[in-house]
Amino acid sequence: MLKHLAGRLAEALVALLLMSLVIFLLSRVIGDPVALLLSDSATEADRQMLIAQLGLDQPGWRQYLTFLGNALQGDFGQSVTAGREDALHLVLSRLPASLSLAGIALLFTLVVGILLGVLAAVTRGTVADLAVRLLALLGQSAPSFWLGIMLIYLFAVKLGWLPTSGLGGAVYYVLPALTLGLFTLAAITRLVRASMLEALGSEYVKLARIKGVSEWAVVLRHALGNSLIPVVTFMGTFFATMITGAVVVETVFAWPGIGRLAYESIMARDFPVIQTVVLVITAFFILANLIVDLLYLAIDPRMRARS
Incomplete structure (x- = not known):
């Protein structure tokens, strides 16, 4: 197990290093930050002085090595638009809002998705199964920006039940969490349904039924436990996807998270913040998958035997 973990x-580490290189290169082709920092009355001498201060007059490989060395020390530079604030501090200040939203959305999707997946499997071929599959299809087809706008129009504008935007109490989480989690809800529902159908047709389930075990005990104790292994496998990916996919949702609901910060930074061509946001998201994606690997080893004896 230790060898597998190592x-x-x-x-x-290799993935994080490669991603840092990709982000460094991509951020250089979306615009010129010098043009944003200089006033209209700036001279060519002012421009050259600023280029030298930012290190943009150095070769690309040297700029990357400088960026990488500073990043290893926790120095990701300063935002060129947010009052020269430290880029890492700016991203970390927005991170709790994104994590809380993604966590609530994931909890919602896990509970509802597992229940719907089990319901669809045990009622296979019925109206209930058809309704659940239709809901899953709609959930994976509806664009998040359109869904968010429709939910705002219905529950905030027309009915006045929920706030339209911003971060506050529990009611502020309802619409963005629902919008963010619907796609994952559909994926979990379909995954659980397929796994449950496979488990219900397995030999150990047939043996349990022959022994006279009640149907609900067969479903919950024997079939559901094994059906949740694929969900655990993809849970880290789902959580990381929610954080990375929150750019649109956070923009629609004016949510003060790193997704909205990424959008604002791209629009302003704020290189240091763009690099920091993507690297932080990448680190979370890698960490989430690493934790899932460890959980998979804990719940699946076959994986422990292989490792």
């Missing part, structure tokens, strides 16, 4: 950690 290998995964090495893969994570």
Whole structure:
């Protein structure tokens, strides 16, 4: 197990290093930050002085090595638009809002998705199964920006039940969490349904039924436990996807998270903040998958035997 963990950690470091290079290169092709920092009355001498201060007059490889060395020390530079605030501090200040929203959305999708998946499996071929599959299809087809706008129009504008935007009490989480979690809810529902159908047709379930075990005990004790292994496998990916996919949702609901910060930074061509946001998100994605690997080893004896 330790060997497996060491290998995964090495893969994570390589992936993070490659992502830092990709982000560094991409951020250089979306615009010129010098043009944003200089006033209209700035001279060419002012421009050259600012380029030298930012290190943009150095070769690309040297700029990357400088960026990488500073990043290892926790220095990701300063935002060029947010009053020269430290980029890492700016991203970390927005991170709790995104994590809380993604956590609530994931909890909602896990509870509802598992219940709907089990319901669809045990009522296979009925109206209930058809309704659940239709809901899953709609959930994976509806664009998040359109869904968010429709929910705002219905529950905030027309009915006046919920706030339209911002971060506050529990009611502020309802619409963005529902919008963010619907796609994952559909994925979990379909995944649980498929796993449950496979488990219900397995030999150990047939044996339990032959022994006279009640149907609900067969479903909950024997079939559901094994059906949740694929959900655990993808849970880290689901959580990381919610954080990375929150750019649109946070923009629609004016949610003060790193998704909205990423959008604002891209629009302003704020290189340091863009790099920091993407690297932080990448680190969370890698960490989430590493935790899921460890959970998978804990719940699946076959994986422990292989490792």
